[in-house]
Amino acid sequence: DTGVSQNPRHKITKRGQNVTFRCDPISEHNRLYWYRQTLGQGPEFLTYFQNEAQLEKSRLLSDRFSAERPKGSFSTLEIQRTEQGDSAMYLCASSLGGPPGGPYNEQFFGPGTRLTVL
Amino acid sequence: QQPVQSPQAVILREGEDAVINCSSSKALYSVHWYRQKHGEAPVFLMILLKGGEQKGHEKISASFNEKKQQSSLYLTASQLSYSGTYFCGTEIGDYKLSFGAGTTVTVRA
Numbered sequence: 001d002t003g004v005s006q007n008p009r010h011k012i013t014k015r016g017q018n019v020t021f022r023c024d025p026i027s028e029h030n031r032l033y034w035y036r037q038t039l040g041q042g043p044e045f046l047t048y049f050q051n052e053a054q055l056e057k058s059r060l061l062s063d064r065f066s067a068e069r070p071k072g073s074f075s076t077l078e079i080q081r082t083e084q085g086d087s088a089m090y091l092c093a094s095s096l097g098g099p100p101g102g103p104y105n106e107q108f109f110g111p112g113t114r115l116t117v118l
Numbered sequence: 119q120q121p122v123q124s125p126q127a128v129i130l131r132e133g134e135d136a137v138i139n140c141s142s143s144k145a146l147y148s149v150h151w152y153r154q155k156h157g158e159a160p161v162f163l164m165i166l167l168k169g170g171e172q173k174g175h176e177k178i179s180a181s182f183n184e185k186k187q188q189s190s191l192y193l194t195a196s197q198l199s200y201s202g203t204y205f206c207g208t209e210i211g212d213y214k215l216s217f218g219a220g221t222t223v224t225v226r227a
Contacts, residue, residue, distance in 0.1 A: 031213065033215075109160050110159060
């Protein structure tokens with residue numbers, strides 16, 4: 001168990017550019033989540049996958065954001081035409097699975113990707 | 119709907135105790151507690167399930183009142199390493215977590 005990994009750890013980009021982040025979950029985990037965290041706030045849900053299927057996407061997520069999890073392994077989060085308001089820490093988490101409220105839904109977070117849009 | 123945490127901040131001396139509260143307006147399936155240090159990712163502490171089952175990874179205790187949709191995290195005999203921001207994440211049966219604004223804990227020698 002090597003934990004959740006994310007790359008890159010930091011990304012600085014200019015407004016209008018596209019960026020892509022990668023998340024590698026814990027190997028046996030079926031669910032993968034993306035959250036966004038801004039300074040002084042708790043993480044905010046963006047989207048999640050059960051294996052390769054994207055099951056929910058936050059209504060707060062604009063069409064500029066897209067996520068994939070091909071083959072149910074790693075996931076990518078792409079932001080197109082970045083805006084300064086996209087600056088945040090993007091966190092990925094994974095969980096083993098099971099029914100809602102069950103003991104296998106602990107979510108373990110990766111180190112995050114800090115995005116700065118200039 | 120985000121859960122509400124209280125207090126916003128607490129300062130302790132080593133060895134003192136503290137309680138952090140988390141309440142929700144929705145019926146909860148589970149409550150997850152995390153600690154986050156500055157610039158790092160949230161670290162899982164424990165999960166509390168309906169029916170009273172608990173799973174934790176550190177020597178920190180918590181309770182879950184299902185009737186009131188409230189959870190409390192108990193920091194006893196605090197150590198310097200307990201410093202950080204504590205978040206509760208609540209699950210309402212849809213797998214995703216809603217997080218409170220956090221409680222900043224500072225433990226001083």
